[in-house]
Amino acid sequence: MTKADLVEVIYEKVGLSKKEAKEIVEMIFSIMKETLKEGEKIKISGFGNFVVREKKPRRGRNPQTGEDLEISARRVLTFKASQLLKEYINSAETEEVSQ
């Protein structure tokens, strides 16, 4: 599934043009990106949480050359799937795509 598939679903479900549906899908992800850029977490109930974590600098090694190097401090993004999502993907219930 790509953004184009999401655009298709929105187009079919909400009375919008394809162009509008595309802009809206882009907008949703760009709002999320801007939020994470600010270091703010995102909680999507029923789906999961996106959290930006600060990593301290640490000693590392280049696995190819064996050379010691310092891995700089950085921010990483983690996703924690909600309990509901985990149960849903493991459940036997047949999915019905409501159109």
Next chain:
Amino acid sequence: MTKSELVERLSEKLEFLTKKDCELIVETVFESMKEALKRGEKIEIRGFGSFTIRVRKAKTGRNPKTGEKVFIPEKKVPFFKVGKELREMINE
């Protein structure tokens, strides 16, 4: 930011849509993503990241309280990998 705050921000930017429409759109996006993952499909959102399903093999665990052996069946776990653009953005 919660899902309802996301709806709020979206509807501020889209004056031609009602808040109810925005709610439906946001719900539909995440609902479709959930259904795709359930089908075992990979989701690739260019610039944001990708979601895949990883399978954890069945194993024998132990109840930490009683020491009793318990069988843990195979299960699927959603996994997210951040996209290059977003990874660079949060480090700017």
